[in-house]
Ligand SMILES: Nc1nc2c(ncn2[C@@H]2O[C@H](COP(=O)(O)OP(=O)(O)OP(=O)(O)O)[C@@H](O)[C@H]2O)c(=O)[nH]1
C-alpha cells in the first residue's frame with residue numbers, strides 16, 4: 001500500500017493510506033539518504049510504501065518514494081547530523097505584520113532565501129490588517145510591490161477578524177503548506193481560523209502519548225477540511241538558517257540572479273565590481289534597495305535575523 005506520512009514520533013509513523021485509512025507503521029531495515037546524515041529517515045510529508053501486518057491495523061514501511069524537497073534542522077552539537085523536519089512541501093507561507101511587532105524586510109528576505117534554497121515556493125501573508133492606519137496601508141502597498149515584482153505572491157488578512165481568510169483557504173487547498181513567522185505575528189490565530197476543529201485534532205496526540213512514544217520534536221501535519229495539510233510544529237515555525245556558500249547567495253534572490261547574467265564578470269559578487277549589472281539595476285531602482293541591502297548583509301554574515 002502507499003500513503004502519506006502525517007505524523008512521526010521517531011519510531012512510529014502515522015500513514016494516511018490511499019484507502020483513506022490511517023495506519024501506524026514502523027520501519028524495518030535502513031533508509032539512508034545520500035549526502036547527509038539524518039537522525040530520522042522518514043518525515044511528515046513523505047510518500048511511502050508499506051505492507052500491512054497480520055493485525056490489519058499496523059504496517060511496515062519498506063520504501064520511501066523520491067522527495068521533491070525537504071527542510072532540515074541541523075543538530076546543535078557538531079555531529080553533522082541533521083533532522084528532516086518535513087518533506088514534499090508545496091508552499092511556505094511567511095506570516096508578517098507591519099504592526100505589533102513589525103516584521104523587518106531583512107527578516108522577510110532571509111526567509112525567502114531559505115525557501116529558495118530548499119526549493120519550496122514561498123508566499124507572504126500580511127496579518128493584522130484590522131490594525132493598519134492610513135500610513136500603514138501605504139507601507140503595505142510598498143512592501144507588496146517589492147515582493148510581487150519579484151514574483152512572490154502577497155496576501156493581506158486579519159486572522160482575528162476573519163478578513164480574507166477564505167482566500168487563504170483557497171490558496172492552501174490540496175497542498176502541503178508550512179506556516180512560519182516570528183513570535184507574535186499571529187500564526188496560532190491563523191491556524192485556528194484555518195482549522196476550526198483543531199482542538200479535536202490535537203486530542204489525537206494523546207493517543208500517541210498513551211503508547212509512550214510521542215515526542216514534540218517531530219513535525220505533525222493537520223488535515224484541512226477542504227483537502228490539504230498544514231505542517232505545524234513550534235520548532236519549525238521559523239525556517240532554520242541553512243548554510244549557503246557566499247558565491248551561491250545571489251542564486252536565491254531571483255531578481256539578482258536574473259540580472260547577474262549581464263554582469264561583466266561571470267564570478268561577480270555584486271559588491272563593487274566594474275560592469276556589475278546588479279549594482280546598476282539597484283541604482284536604476286529596478287532592484288529594491290532593501291533587497292540589495294539584505295543580500296549584502298547576508299553576504300557579509302551580518303545576519304541577526306531581524
Ligand atoms: N489586531 C489583531 N491582532 C491579532 C491578529 N492576529 C493575531 N493577533 C493577536 O496577536 C497576538 C499574537 O497572536 P498569536 O496567534 O498568538 O501569534 P503567534 O505567531 O502564534 O505567536 P507565538 O505563539 O509567540 O509564535 C495575540 O494577542 C493575537 O490576538 C489580527 O489579525 N489582528
Ligand SMILES: [Zn+2]
Pocket residue numbers: 260263264268269270271273275276277278279
Ligand atoms: Zn554583478
